[in-house]
Every structure is written in structure tokens, then in C-alpha cells.
Amino acid sequence: MNTHIELSIIVIVYKMRRQAYNTLYSLSTAYQRNTAANYEVIVVENHSDENLSADYINSLPGNFRYFLRDEPGVSPVPALNFAFAQCRGTMLGLLIDGARMLSPRVLEHALTLQRAFDHPLIVVPGYHLGAEQHDAANPARAATEQEELASLNWREDGYRLFTQACFSPGNSRGYFHPLMECNALFCTKKSFSEIGGADPRFDLAGGGSINLHIYRSLGMQPSNRLIVLPGEGNFHQYHGGVTTQASDNRQDKLQAFRAQLNNFWGGQYKALSREPLLFGNVGYSAQRFLQQSCNAGMERFARLSAEGKPAWPDDDACRQEGSGQRS
Amino acid sequence: MSIIGKLRRFAGSIKRALVADDAQPPAPAPAPAPTVSPLQAVTKLPFAPQYSTRFDSPMPVLPHTANAAAPLKISIVVIVYKMPEQARKTLYSLSTEYQQGVSADDYEVIVVENKSDQLLGEPAVRDIPGNFRYFLRDETQPTPVFAINFGAAQACGTHIAVIIDGARMCTPGVINYMLGAAKLSPSAVTAVPGYHLGHELQQVSILKGYNEAAEAELLASIQWPADGYRLFDIACLSGSCSSGFFKPIGESNCFVVPKAVFEQLGGFDENFTETGGGQVNLDFYKRAVELPETQLVILLGEGSFHQIHGGVTTGTKGSHREETMAAHFAQYGKLRGEAYRPPGKRAIYLGAIPDSALKYIRHGSTTVMMMNDLK
Numbered sequence: 138m139n140t141h142i143e144l145s146i147i148v149i150v151y152k153m154r155r156q157a158y159n160t161l162y163s164l165s166t167a168y169q170r171n172t173a174a175n176y177e178v179i180v181v182e183n184h185s186d187e188n189l190s191a192d193y194i195n196s197l198p199g200n201f202r203y204f205l206r207d208e209p210g211v212s213p214v215p216a217l218n219f220a221f222a223q224c225r226g227t228m229l230g231l232l233i234d235g236a237r238m239l240s241p242r243v244l245e246h247a248l249t250l251q252r253a254f255d256h257p258l259i260v261v262p263g264y265h266l267g268a269e270q271h272d273a274a275n276p277a278r279a280a281t282e283q284e285e286l287a288s289l290n291w292r293e294d295g296y297r298l299f300t301q302a303c304f305s306p307g308n309s310r311g312y313f314h315p316l317m318e319c320n321a322l323f324c325t326k327k328s329f330s331e332i333g334g335a336d337p338r339f340d341l342a343g344g345g346s347i348n349l350h351i352y353r354s355l356g357m358q359p360s361n362r363l364i365v366l367p368g369e370g371n372f373h374q375y376h377g378g379v380t381t382q383a384s385d386n387r388q389d390k391l392q393a394f395r396a397q398l399n400n401f402w403g404g405q406y407k408a409l410s411r412e413p414l415l416f417g418n419v420g421y422s423a424q425r426f427l428q429q430s431c432n433a434g435m436e437r438f439a440r441l442s443a444e445g446k447p448a449w450p451d452d453d454a455c456r457q458e459g460s461g462q463r464s
Numbered sequence: 465m466s467i468i469g470k471l472r473r474f475a476g477s478i479k480r481a482l483v484a485d486d487a488q489p490p491a492p493a494p495a496p497a498p499t500v501s502p503l504q505a506v507t508k509l510p511f512a513p514q515y516s517t518r519f520d521s522p523m524p525v526l527p528h529t530a531n532a533a534a535p536l537k538i539s540i541v542v543i544v545y546k547m548p549e550q551a552r553k554t555l556y557s558l559s560t561e562y563q564q565g566v567s568a569d570d571y572e573v574i575v576v577e578n579k580s581d582q583l584l585g586e587p588a589v590r591d592i593p594g595n596f597r598y599f600l601r602d603e604t605q606p607t608p609v610f611a612i613n614f615g616a617a618q619a620c621g622t623h624i625a626v627i628i629d630g631a632r633m634c635t636p637g638v639i640n641y642m643l644g645a646a647k648l649s650p651s652a653v654t655a656v657p658g659y660h661l662g663h664e665l666q667q668v669s670i671l672k673g674y675n676e677a678a679e680a681e682l683l684a685s686i687q688w689p690a691d692g693y694r695l696f697d698i699a700c701l702s703g704s705c706s707s708g709f710f711k712p713i714g715e716s717n718c719f720v721v722p723k724a725v726f727e728q729l730g731g732f733d734e735n736f737t738e739t740g741g742g743q744v745n746l747d748f749y750k751r752a753v754e755l756p757e758t759q760l761v762i763l764l765g766e767g768s769f770h771q772i773h774g775g776v777t778t779g780t781k782g783s784h785r786e787e788t789m790a791a792h793f794a795q796y797g798k799l800r801g802e803a804y805r806p807p808g809k810r811a812i813y814l815g816a817i818p819d820s821a822l823k824y825i826r827h828g829s830t831t832v833m834m835m836n837d838l839k
Binding site: 413419424432442 | 649810816817823826
């Protein structure tokens with residue numbers, strides 16, 4: 138095994154075997170382009186009746202390390218912190234939802250950017266596979282989705298995933314609006330340590346809004362530079378997750394998550410609002426999302442300008458605390 | 465024949481039928497002369513540039529490298545000829561007072577002026593904040609190519625940027641991002657997209673009366689230089705990237721290459737002796753981008769903005785302009801054996817996008833989707 142690891146990517150898995158296999162393949166050196174074997178994937182699974190096969194994971198090209206845990210609670214936070222303790226790289230990737238596949242150059246760009254920026258916070262925009270967001274989809278979606286993926290032959294060219302996707306709710310208006318969260322983000326290991334890792338008080342099902350909390354916490358570190366990869370994506374596969382399946386009490390759950398999150402942010406959580414730096418190639422399949430982002434962004438900027446409000450208010454807060462925005 | 469012409473002919477035939485047999489039919493009204501814009505006219509000239517709708521297939525790769533042993537420094541060569549007012553603004557836009565996130569240690573500006581009866585002069589450069597050097601040359605040919613290579617020979621930096629037209633003001637992040645791109649890749653060719661001040665290309669707007677006074681009013685309307693990104697509000701895309709930057713662009717009027725690349729290419733080709741250098745800037749851009757080891761980086765949120773000044777391609781009109789462009793294309797064709805075609809290498813994009821520039825990103829995205837029938 139290659140011991141010179143620059144990047145450690147954490148993937149948390151629970152009851153999503155078929156989806157996780159796709160996600161892990163999308164992290165393999167067979168799929169990720171232009172990378173050497175200088176990264177590792179830390180797969181941490183909480184025990185269920187649908188565990189992954191360790192043999193399958195070990196057969197994937199690349200540095201995969203698999204851990205199976207008994208988790209008494211309903212939150213992935215302990216698994217996330219356990220995974221963090223295993224990481225050997227100086228750079229960290231977080232995929233708290235193991236059902237999210239990546240496009241082929243995410244890791245290449247993350248590794249490139251960490252050479253040029255001391256404190257990059259790299260954001261891969263989120264998508265849902267299919268024409269509609271998964272909270273509106275019916276449970277039969279899981280089966281049809283796997284057929285659609287097979288027909289796309291996505292393993293041959295992961296950018297085809299853009300052709301069968303829509304924006305995730307976390308960034309439904311694109312990347313010139315503040316993102317609520319990021320399901321595939323990269324930061325320095327030091328940065329994650331400085332925010333205390335994943336806060337164990339997020340103990341609701343699925344971790345509640347832990348992902349939103351982590352994203353804002355990292356983003357509000359003044360030295361972190363927010364960088365968005367508009368030509369890349371993380372693609373959610375339908376798997377009956379806590380917030381991505383239609384259910385009678387979904388709104389109640391979301392309200393509970395929101396209330397818990399607000400408690401950490403003075404009673405009023407707001408999405409991180411820092412100016413993004415864009416980086417990367419934007420292929421033709423991703424252009425419609427760039428166009429949508431531009432349309433929504435222009436409306437937002439026009440509204441804010443008319444109201445006399447700044448476009449990225451958290452930049453001012455961060456400047457007051459420490460270093461400036463530009464590299 | 466136009467629709468109006470057809471209607472008139474039809475109306476004429478009806479009228480003739482109503483008139484007595486021995487009456488003289490009225491002469492049909494002449495059809496209106498077709499309107500051809502100056503931009504359309506030049507596209508039909510021999511060796512007119514050929515543009516493509518898509519980048520080449522291979523995805524761009526930034527080569528991995530260890531951290532640079534020596535600090536990076538940009539040497540910006542700016543060529544000035546008969547444009548004192550415009551050059552002052554351009555050079556101020558390159559000052560440490562205007563450029564953000566950089567210091568005088570990060571770059572130098574080498575101003576090379578070819579002598580004329582409208583000198584900028586050394587005193588105008590002396591007090592600009594930053595690291596400026598000025599050279600005055602006696603140039604006997606109507607081309608800037610010798611001045612460019614002279615300026616590059618004075619460069620102390622690790623990278624050489626060329627602004628062949630000193631009438632091009634820049635946005636405040638150009639140098640910062642050039643340095644950023646150089647950190648990302650040791651072989652980056654970093655290009656700043658081009659714009660014209662005014663809401664139409666200047667070769668068109670000058671026909672409608674656009675002039676220096678109108679331009680001064682535009683700049684005053686955004687209180688330039690208070691916020692250099694407001695230049696996007698009073699501009700339009702240059703002809704070289706009129707379809708945006710998500711397909712091959714014709715050239716960049718402010719771009720930087722590693723010094724080693726500049727030397728490897730032998731500088732700007734001194735055979736380009738037509739007025740203004742003809743297509744020498746396009747030629748160097750293409751040769752640099754097409755080197756297998758280079759990587760094209762386009763700074764999405766930055767721009768160079770052309771000021772009106774009676775230049776060769778933007779200040780000439782009518783048949784004079786067509787003749788000029790024909791000579792440029794012919795010289796390129798003679799030197800390279802074919803019409804100019806922009807390099808098809810895919811770009812990596814880098815930059816934060818000011819709100820004022822977002823419309824250009826959208827335009828580029830929409831255009832490339834339409835051209836390639838993407839949904």
C-alpha cells in the first residue's frame with residue numbers, strides 16, 4: 138500500500154449496499170482521472186442487515202480501508218469522528234452520505250488546489266439523479282435508478298451523470314447563491330480539527346443537520362478559501378435516506394433538525410454566504426447547470442443591489458476576524 | 465429579393481393591370497440596398513479566421529509539480545503608441561493602488577512606447593504606484609512586434625505577460641489571479657477575456673458616433689477607478705470572444721506565459737509587419753496554447769477593456785477597414801500557410817465572478833449550448 142497519502146476521503150455507509158458500491162467505484166483509481174494512488178478512502182459502515190462485502194471493497198483499485206462498527210445510536214456522527222481518527226492525509230474529503238457518487242475529476246482538482254492554497258475549502262455541487270429531487274420521488278425510484286445508471290454506462294464517462302440529474306435541495310439555486318451544505322467537501326485536516334470535528338450533540342436520525350453545521354463551521358474560518366468546482370458534481374442515489382424519501386413525518390423531522398441546528402447558531406442558522414472562487418473545466422454536460430446558476434445568481438444580485446445589501450456578508454465577518462478573501 | 469421588394473413588384477403588377485393598355489407602366493421602385501455590417505464583411509475575406517463551436521476532446525490536465533523554488537513574479541509588457549490618455553488609464557489599472565491582493569514585489573510593468581506625435585512620455589509613468597519602467601523607441605515599421613520583444617528582453621520576472629494594445633484597462637484581480645494560476649501549474653498560459661468599452665463593438669459603434677467623449681461619460685457613470693469591476697457594466701465582449709469562453713476564443717489581449725515558454729517560442733514573430741502587427745497577437749497566443757506541455761487557464765471574473773483610440777482594427781472604417789483586415793489575413797496566410805483557427809485546447813477556468821460579470825458567463829454558457837444543440 139502507498140504510504141504517501143496526501144488526501145483521506147471519509148465515506149459513511151448505512152443500509153445502502155448497491156448505492157455505496159457505486160459511490161466507492163467512483164472514488165477508485167479506475168474511475169478518478171489524473172490521480173496517482175496518493176489518496177485513501179476510509180469507508181466506515183454502521184452495522185445493518187445490508188452490510189457491504191469487505192472482499193468487494195478490497196478488490197477496488199486504489200487505497201480503500203474498511204471498518205464495520207456497531208452503532209447503538211441513529212446518527213452517523215460517531216462513525217464520522219471514528220473515521221477521522223483513521224485519516225493519514227493532510228487533506229480531508231467528507232462524504233457523510235455514502236450514496237453520493239462523484240464525477241471523475243473531483244479528486245484531481247482537490248489535490249491540485251491544495252498545492253496552491255494553504256487553506257482551501259473545496260465544494261463539489263450536489264445533484265440528485267433523475268429529473269426530480271428525491272424527497273418527491275417514490276420508493277420504486279431505487280430500482281429504476283440503477284437501470285438508468287446502467288444504461289448511461291456512467292463508469293465509462295462519469296460526466297454523463299449530469300445528463301440525468303437535477304440540483305440537490307442544498308444548492309437548488311446553483312452556486313451563485315449561498316449553499317446550505319455540501320455533501321462532498323474537502324478541507325485541511327487541521328481545519329476540521331479546529332472546528333472540533335463532527336459535534337456529537339447532533340444525535341438525531343441521520344445526524345440531523347450535522348452536514349449544514351460542518352459546512353458553515355468550516356466556511357466561517359477566516360483563513361479558509363471557498364472554492365467551487367462547477368464542472369464537477371456529487372450525485373445522490375435514491376436509497377430511502379432520512380431526508381431524501383417522501384414520508385408522512387418528513388416535515389416534522391426537518392423541523393426538529395432545524396431547531397437543533399439553530400441552537401448552535403444563536404437561534405438563527407443561516408447558510409454560509411462567502412464569495413466562491415470557481416475552478417476547473419466545465420464540460421458540455423454541465424453547462425445547463427452553469428446557466429441555471431447564472432440566471433438565479435443574476436436575480437439574486439439584482440435584488441440585493443436594489444436593497445443595498447452585500448452579496449456575500451460572511452466575507453465581511455471573516456475579514457474582521459482575520460485574513461482577507463484573496464489568496 | 466427582400467419581402468418589401470416582392471410586395472412592391474406585386475403591387476406594381478396589379479397597378480399595371482388596372483391601367484389602360486397604351487399607358488406607360490410606372491417604373492418599379494428600386495429594392496433597398498442590403499445592409500452588411502463591417503463585422504460580416506471581413507468574415508468573407510480570403511484567409512479570414514475560422515472559428516469552431518467546440519473545444520477539442522481531451523480534457524485539460526494541470527501537471528503535478530513540487531512547490532516553486534523561486535518566488536513567482538510577473539513582468540507585464542505594455543505597448544503604447546499614439547494613445548497617451550488611454551495608456552494612462554491602462555497603466556493606472558496596473559498600479560499597486562488599483563490591483564488587489566498584490567504588492568510591488570509580485571510584478572513589474574515594462575512600458576514600451578513607440579515614438580509618435582502623441583507621446584505618453586516618461587514623466588506620466590514615473591509617479592504611478594508600483595514597479596514601472598519606461599522605454600521610448602524609434603520604430604520605423606507600423607508594427608509593435610519589435611517593441612514587444614524588446615520589452616520582454618527587459619523582463620526580470622519568472623513570467624511574461626503581454627498587453628499589445630496599451631489602450632486596454634484591466635480589472636483589479638488580474639495580477640493576483642495570474643499568480644494564482646502560475647501556482648496551480650508551472651506551464652499555465654493564463655488568458656484574460658477581452659471586452660470593449662461601450663455597449664457595442666467599437667468598430668460598429670464608431671459608425672454611430674461613439675468617441676472618446678462618450679467613453680469618458682461612460683467611465684464617469686461608474687466612477688472609475690473606484691470599483692474596477694464596474695467596467696463590466698459599461699462594456700461588451702470583444703470580437704475574439706463574442707460567443708463567450710466555453711468554446712475556443714480567438715485571442716487574449718492580456719495573457720501571461722512562463723518566461724521559458726516565451727523564449728521557447730522565440731517571442732513574437734517579427735515577420736508580422738502589417739499595421740498594428742496584424743494577427744501577431746493571435747499567432748503567439750495560438751502557438752503558446754498549442755504547445756503540448758502548456759495548460760490554458762481562463763480568468764472568468766477578470767477582463768481587459770479596450771478604450772477607443774483610433775486603433776487599426778477598432779478605429780478604421782468602411783473599405784479602409786476591409787483592406788486593412790484583408791492585408792492582415794493575407795500575411796497570416798502567407799506565413800502560416802492557412803487561415804487562422806483558434807487553438808482548440810480546453811481551458812481550465814479560475815476566478816471569482818463579480819455580479820457585473822455574471823451576464824457574460826451566462827451568455828457564454830447559453831451560446832455554447834445553442835451552438836452544440838445541448839439541453
